[in-house]
Amino acid sequence: MSDWLEHSVQVEVEAPIDVVWSLWSDLEQMPRWMKWIDSVKVPEDNPEISVWKLKTGGLEFTWKSRILKVVPHQIIQWESVDGLPNRGAIRFYDRHNSSIVKLTVGYAIPGILGKIMDNLFLGRVVESTLLADMERFKEYVLKAKAHS
Numbered sequence: 001m002s003d004w005l006e007h008s009v010q011v012e013v014e015a016p017i018d019v020v021w022s023l024w025s026d027l028e029q030m031p032r033w034m035k036w037i038d039s040v041k042v043p044e045d046n047p048e049i050s051v052w053k054l055k056t057g058g059l060e061f062t063w064k065s066r067i068l069k070v071v072p073h074q075i076i077q078w079e080s081v082d083g084l085p086n087r088g089a090i091r092f093y094d095r096h097n098s099s100i101v102k103l104t105v106g107y108a109i110p111g112i113l114g115k116i117m118d119n120l121f122l123g124r125v126v127e128s129t130l131l132a133d134m135e136r137f138k139e140y141v142l143k144a145k146a147h148s
Contacts, residue, residue, distance in 0.1 A: 002085065002108035007127045010102035011134035015141045017073045017094040019148075020101060023141055024090060025076060033136035035129055054084070101137065103130060 013020050023029065027040045027050050038055040047067075054061045063083025070076050073094065079087040085108035093100035109122070 004108050006106040008104040009130045009134050011138050012100050013138045013141050014098045015145050017099045020099040021073050033140045034133045
């Protein structure tokens with residue numbers, strides 16, 4: 001049996017929704033702002049599938065994700081199809097001069113591992129990492145905007 005943990009974090013970015021959307025939806029760029037993500041590869045012949053590699057503290061996980069739903073400038077929803085079980089969505093809210101980006105991530109932890117690692121502690125580590133990732137994304141957008 002697995003326990004599912006879920007986290008939601010959001011950030012407001014001082015940039016128009018089309019800029020924010022175009023940068024986030026280029027999945028292969030994600031390692032630039034997501035600390036634990038080592039690489040993301042999207043096969044040209046199947047853009048709905050992406051292959052992810054996560055590295056942290058000597059641990060390495062890989063998985064394949066499938067895009068379940070895309071509504072431009074609003075939502076990208078995914079689930080893993082093999083490897084590390086995870087699912088989630090990234091939502092975009094247009095505030096005209098700025099955009100709100102909300103990331104929700106759920107992942108399964110094998111029951112025994114969850115007990116060893118204490119879900120509360122693990123949850124805090126993951127949440128603080130995701131928040132830091134969102135802040136890095138905000139900086140990434142602002143730099144990209146400044147150069148465009």
